[in-house]
Amino acid sequence: MRGTTMPMVGLGLLLGWLSVAATAAAVQEPKEPKEGQRKGTVVGVVTAKGENWIEVKADGEEKARRYVPHWRGGAPAQGGGPDKAMVAQIRATPVGSRVRLEWEFEERPRVVKLELLKKAGEQPKDKSKEHGVSELQRSGTVTGVLRSKKEQGKNVVLEVQAPGEEKARSYFVQFDPKVQGPIPEVLQAVRAAPVGSQVHLEWAATGHGPAIVRFQVLRTGERK
Numbered sequence: 465m466r467g468t469t470m471p472m473v474g475l476g477l478l479l480g481w482l483s484v485a486a487t488a489a490a491v492q493e494p495k496e497p498k499e500g501q502r503k504g505t506v507v508g509v510v511t512a513k514g515e516n517w518i519e520v521k522a523d524g525e526e527k528a529r530r531y532v533p534h535w536r537g538g539a540p541a542q543g544g545g546p547d548k549a550m551v552a553q554i555r556a557t558p559v560g561s562r563v564r565l566e567w568e569f570e571e572r573p574r575v576v577k578l579e580l581l582k583k584a585g586e587q588p589k590d591k592s593k594e595h596g597v598s599e600l601q602r603s604g605t606v607t608g609v610l611r612s613k614k615e616q617g618k619n620v621v622l623e624v625q626a627p628g629e630e631k632a633r634s635y636f637v638q639f640d641p642k643v644q645g646p647i648p649e650v651l652q653a654v655r656a657a658p659v660g661s662q663v664h665l666e667w668a669a670t671g672h673g674p675a676i677v678r679f680q681v682l683r684t685g686e687r688k
Contacts, residue, residue: 502627503568507581507604510561516546518554518575520565523604524633524674531567531575553578560584564605569627602669606633607682610661613654619646620654624663635667638675653679660685 506529508522521528533551537544554575557563561584566577608626616636625632637646637654645651654676657663666678 503566503576504607504627505564505566505605507564508562510557510559510563510584513554513557513559516551516554518557518565518578520563523602523669529573529628531565531573534570534574534576550575550578558584573628603667603677605664605666607664608632608662610657610659610663612659613657620651622654622657624665633674635665635674635676636672637679638668638670638677647677650676650679653681657681658684 506520506522506525508520508525508528510518511521511528512519517530517532519528519530533547533554535544536547557578557580561580562582564579564581565575567573567575606624606626608624608629609632611623611625611632613620613622619636621634621636623632623634637651639645640647657679661681662683664680664682665676667674667676669675
């Protein structure tokens with residue numbers, strides 16, 4: 465009996481150790497994102513939040529998207545957990561506030577920067593801006609791939625698809641009252657941008673749709 469009992473005990477200890485190791489590996493978060501992974505910037509309203517997540521409905525989006533902080537420090541047993549600084553920022557941001565959020569995709573959208581633009585219930589000051597864009601107008605930034613563009617009278621209409629979006633969105637160059645036409649430097653940059661390039665643009669909402677007030681080509685040709 466003694467000869468058969470000892471091997472069974474040893475086998476039980478081995479299986480127990482393997483179970484603990486597998487559990488520890490399962491709870492560890494992925495490694496830091498590598499260069500080239502999807503990322504972007506959204507401007508919108510906080511619709512909900514939890515201890516370690518925040519939901520933002522970006523301007524022009526039909527649904528809010530949930531973002532979580534990066535995981536820092538390995539497994540929970542080793543002191544790992546959601547990024548403490550970002551958790552504190554989320555906690556300090558009231559639901560209903562207007563924010564600018566930078567994110568990158570690592571298995572799910574991860575918030576890397578959160579900027580409070582206007583607290584819930586706070587009225588912004590209406591200051592005049594260049595090119596006739598007011599702070600009371602909805603505005604935002606988009607980084608994505610230029611899918612198409614076409615001339616439309618004196619203007620250009622283009623479509624940009626941001627990471628995580630199913631469809632590209634249409635934009636045109638903002639009207640500049642000083643020249644009674646599209647903003648010249650933006651129009652020139654848009655016309656020179658090759659389809660397939662990665663671009664970054666700032667836009668403002670108008671009665672005719674989102675209008676581009678700044679435009680930049682980040683990389684010519686889409687990365688495969």
